[in-house]
Amino acid sequence: MIQKVEKHLQEKLIPFWEGLADWQQGGFYGYLGYDLTLNKQAEKGVILNSRILWFFSNAFLTLKQEKLLLYAEHAFLFLRDYCFDKQYGGVYWSLTYDGKVKDETKHTYNQAFAVYALVSYYAASKKKEALELAYTLYELIERQCRDEGGYKEALDRRFVPVSNEKLSENGVMATRTMNTLLHVFEAYTELYRVGHRPEVADKLRRILDLFADKIYNPKKKRQEVFFDGEWHSLVDLHSYGHDIETSWLIDRGCQVLGDEQYSEKMKPIILALAEEIYKKAYRDHSVMNECENGVDRTDRIWWVQAEAVVGFLNAWERWPERKEFLEAAKDIWEYICRVIVDPREGSEWYWRVDEIGKPVEGEPIVEPWKCPYHNGRMCMEVLWRMKK
Numbered sequence: 552m553i554q555k556v557e558k559h560l561q562e563k564l565i566p567f568w569e570g571l572a573d574w575q576q577g578g579f580y581g582y583l584g585y586d587l588t589l590n591k592q593a594e595k596g597v598i599l600n601s602r603i604l605w606f607f608s609n610a611f612l613t614l615k616q617e618k619l620l621l622y623a624e625h626a627f628l629f630l631r632d633y634c635f636d637k638q639y640g641g642v643y644w645s646l647t648y649d650g651k652v653k654d655e656t657k658h659t660y661n662q663a664f665a666v667y668a669l670v671s672y673y674a675a676s677k678k679k680e681a682l683e684l685a686y687t688l689y690e691l692i693e694r695q696c697r698d699e700g701g702y703k704e705a706l707d708r709r710f711v712p713v714s715n716e717k718l719s720e721n722g723v724m725a726t727r728t729m730n731t732l733l734h735v736f737e738a739y740t741e742l743y744r745v746g747h748r749p750e751v752a753d754k755l756r757r758i759l760d761l762f763a764d765k766i767y768n769p770k771k772k773r774q775e776v777f778f779d780g781e782w783h784s785l786v787d788l789h790s791y792g793h794d795i796e797t798s799w800l801i802d803r804g805c806q807v808l809g810d811e812q813y814s815e816k817m818k819p820i821i822l823a824l825a826e827e828i829y830k831k832a833y834r835d836h837s838v839m840n841e842c843e844n845g846v847d848r849t850d851r852i853w854w855v856q857a858e859a860v861v862g863f864l865n866a867w868e869r870w871p872e873r874k875e876f877l878e879a880a881k882d883i884w885e886y887i888c889r890v891i892v893d894p895r896e897g898s899e900w901y902w903r904v905d906e907i908g909k910p911v912e913g914e915p916i917v918e919p920w921k922c923p924y925h926n927g928r929m930c931m932e933v934l935w936r937m938k939k
Contacts, residue, residue, distance in 0.1 A: 579595070657696075670685050705718070774794055
């Protein structure tokens with residue numbers, strides 16, 4: 552498995568994303584259709600660019616190939632020079648293809664991904680400017696995007712709350728979401744890992760408390776997803792992909808934090824999340840998307856499969872007697888290779904396939920949410936963990 556994963560990273564993912572660098576306008580092209588037609592004038596999502604920066608930075612740290620650092624620098628310069636609001640702070644939601652502001656929304660989720668990416672670029676390049684920008688965004692999140700109950704969602708350019716369509720789905724409009732909190736936690740985990748500031752550790756503990764006390768549903772052994780301002784769940788939804796992703800990201804955060812009390816507090820939640828996905832969502836060599844009001848969505852989403860590999864591998868590492876977790880990770884990886892990876896030259900992974908593994912035509916190969924973060928991270932996590 553290790554050799555196949557490394558080959559996939561080096562021969563499929565990295566060359567594909569290298570080919571999307573926009574050397575004329577900066578950053579990376581923002582849209583490649585299902586028919587593999589590249590739209591060079593599509594909007595450039597800041598989340599996409601942040602995730603590409605994260606990808607190339609960590610690919611360099613993993614493979615030690617100097618060219619990868621050049622692509623990371625290309626993404627960094629675009630983020631630094633175009634995506635930051637020089638007047639009010641924070642990063643915009645999206646830009647036009649030539650670097651003008653298209654959507655000036657300041658979403659907490661988006662700020663967090665920029666932190667995540669900048670920390671990784673600092674780890675790869677040792678450029679203090681990247682870490683300084685990450686701390687600037689961290690301080691902005693804590694000043695403008697947090698309230699007494701948790702973290703806000705969508706904000707306008709001046710950080711006044713606005714409607715949260717960008718992170719709301721399933722027919723509800725959420726004031727708070729599990730997803731935003733998860734990725735703030737993810738970003739702060741990396742920020743604390745490289746900087747070890749006590750105040751960041753305090754924020755990690757606070758977020759862990761919110762996961763344990765507000766988001767995790769102990770009766771259903773799952774996370775709730777969408778909430779009102781007081782953390783009341785708005786919809787009966789089990790997001791299988793987010794739960795398996797959360798299981799290992801929370802575990803990683805506890806390891807980085809190094810607080811035994813919190814590690815013990817979160818340990819049963821980590822195991823329960825992985826167990827429930829194994830029991831309820833792992834079917835036919837893959838993991839289903841989600842379950843709403845007791846009805847499964849049986850399509851298979853690219854990122855869910857990637858996170859399932861890492862989540863089950865992490866669960867096996869934590870509980871090595873549970874061999875079924877390791878076997879599930881290997882099985883899903885084989886499914887990815889057989890079904891999710893697009894064999895066409897000049898492509899990457901399909902966005903979605905149906906229950907029998909047929910690609911859903913029309914779903915783009917690249918767009919503001921379709922990036923090398925989940926699948927690239929899966930490859931690197933496998934290499935980091937299984938080469939120990």
